[in-house]
Amino acid sequence: EPEVTQTPSHQVTQMGQEVILRCVPISNHLYFYWYRQILGQKVEFLVSFYNNEISEKSEIFDDQFSVERPDGSNFTLKIRSTKLEDSAMYFCASSGLRQGKQPQHFGDGTRLSIL
Amino acid sequence: AQTVTQSQPEMSVQEAETVTLSCTYDTSESDYYLFWYKQPPSRQMILVIRQEAYKQQNATENRFSVNFQKAAKSFSLKISDSQLGDAAMYFCAYSGGNEKLTFGTGTRLTIIP
Numbered sequence: 001e002p003e004v005t006q007t008p009s010h011q012v013t014q015m016g017q018e019v020i021l022r023c024v025p026i027s028n029h030l031y032f033y034w035y036r037q038i039l040g041q042k043v044e045f046l047v048s049f050y051n052n053e054i055s056e057k058s059e060i061f062d063d064q065f066s067v068e069r070p071d072g073s074n075f076t077l078k079i080r081s082t083k084l085e086d087s088a089m090y091f092c093a094s095s096g097l098r099q100g101k102q103p104q105h106f107g108d109g110t111r112l113s114i115l
Numbered sequence: 116a117q118t119v120t121q122s123q124p125e126m127s128v129q130e131a132e133t134v135t136l137s138c139t140y141d142t143s144e145s146d147y148y149l150f151w152y153k154q155p156p157s158r159q160m161i162l163v164i165r166q167e168a169y170k171q172q173n174a175t176e177n178r179f180s181v182n183f184q185k186a187a188k189s190f191s192l193k194i195s196d197s198q199l200g201d202a203a204m205y206f207c208a209y210s211g212g213n214e215k216l217t218f219g220t221g222t223r224l225t226i227i228p
Contacts, residue, residue, distance in 0.1 A: 106160035
C-alpha cells in the first residue's frame with residue numbers, strides 16, 4: 001500500500017536556526033497538509049496546500065513558516081528561525097480528494113527538538 | 116468554528132472485551148466527515164474508520180464500529196474483542212467545508228491482559 005514518507009524521523013536544532021522537514025506524499029494525491037502535535041497534546045492543523053499554493057493556514061502558521069513543493073514529489077515545511085515552542089511532532093498528510101471525501105493519509109512524523 | 120470533544124482522557128478494557136470511546140462535535144455544516152485515528156506509542160497516525168455524515172448507516176471495519184448520532188452530534192467508537200495491539204491513543208477528527216482535520220484531545224486506551 002502506498003505510504004506518505006517523512007524525513008528525518010528526528011531533527012535536533014539550535015534555537016534560531018532554520019529547519020526544513022521533508023515529506024513525499026502518495027504519488028497520485030493532490031492535497032497536502034502539515035499538522036503539529038506538541039508532546040501530550042492534540043494534533044493541530046498548520047497548513048493545507050493544493051495546486052502549488054496554500055489553500056488554508058492556521059494561526060500557528062505565521063511568517064516563520066513556509067511550505068513548498070519544489071519538484072513535484074517532495075513537500076517541505078520550513079521554519080526560518082526556530083523557537084523552543086516549535087518543539088513538537090510534525091506530521092505530513094496527503095489525500096486524493098478534498099473535504100474528507102478521501103481520508104488523509106499520514107506519514108510517521110518528524111520529531112523536532114529545539115535546544 | 117468546528118470543535119471536537121473527547122471527554123474520556125483514559126479508558127481501560129480487559130482483553131477480549133468490548134469498549135466504547137466517546138466523541139462529540141459541534142458544527143453548523145450539514146455535509147461533513149468524521150474519523151477515528153489511532154496513535155500507538157510509535158506515534159504514527161493510523162486511520163481506523165470513517166463516517167460520511169449524509170449516510171445514516173454506521174460504518175464498520177472488522178472489530179471497529181461507530182455509533183453515529185447526527186442530531187446529537189455524537190460519534191462513538193466501539194472496539195469489540197479488544198486485543199493487546201489496540202492499546203493506543205485514539206483521536207476523533209472532523210472534516211467539513213474546508214480541508215483540514217480538526218482533532219479532539221484524544222483518549223488513551225489501555226488493554227488489560
